């Protein structure tokens with residue numbers, strides 16, 4: 595496959611780049627991403643980290659902003675075609691036989707097929723197809739080499755391998771970061787783009803210094819979003835803290851709208867979640883006012899089932915992204931928060947943060 599034919603390389607040149615997807619298109623793409631993102635927590639966590647690493651590396655090598663939303667979707671969904679490969683092969687501890695390799699190789703093509711017909715995912719679908727190509731031309735499915743492979747695909751290849759090595763898998767333990775860096779270095783110029791490898795390893799070294807000094811962790815290393823949850827009822831506040839505790843966020847739980855505004859004024863807050871009633875104002879008022887102070891935050895609202903009709907009227911004015919129906923199911927709640935974080939990442943990427 596020639597990537598020029600598909601117009602993907604035009605993204606390398608901001609002057610010729612296609613426009614970023616419109617909000618409606620991103621909504622549609624995100625809805626599909628949610629449906630096809632693997633459901634098991636291991637693969638899901640891997641996909642989210644690959645997205646974080648890929649965006650960090652893309653920023654570092656100063657890729658044009660216009661590719662970022664495509665890179666977000668490409669990295670998030672890079673393995674969406676694995677649904678068609680049996681667990682027996684996916685989790686095999688040793689090397690694959692040639693026929694198993696052929697079956698495994700189908701997952702990038704299959705991912706491409708699933709995503710290519712969805713307008714806003716069309717560009718990302720090529721990154722998905724190419725994420726197992728190799729710099730030396732010995733990858734799959736098309737045996738592309740060097741710059742025949744799109745730079746976004748080369749980024750996804752690198753960060754995918756690094757995260758796979760440094761994460762636990764059911765069939766093997768996580769590799770220490772230093773050892774994984776050695777593996778990456780040994781693939782420089784054969785499996786991986788040499789310049790991107792150098793930049794990525796430099797980035798990881800810097801991150802390790804921060805990890806050692808306690809300023810970062812390796813899980814979601816470049817983006818630990820702040821979530822402020824506000825609710826007047828103390829029992830609901832406890833329930834929120836319990837349900838949101840395992841989410842990869844910096845969580846603050848408060849009782850009043852005033853405290854929400856204080857949080858927003860003292861640092862960036864990526865997500866605000868409010869109950870219907872706070873100690874000093876309604877949740878809808880709080881979201882409406884916080885819209886001015888933190889226009890890029892994602893706003894969520896708790897909503898007792900029988901109040902949905904009333905509260906939905908505030909949706910437009912308060913800029914509510916989603917309602918969380920009370921009582922919530924913990925896993926679904928966390929998935930919703932995760933989805934809102936992806937949403938925030940996409941908008942951050944589009945806005946050039």
Ligand SMILES: [Fe+2]
Nearest residue numbers: 672673725726
């Ligand atoms: Fe893959």
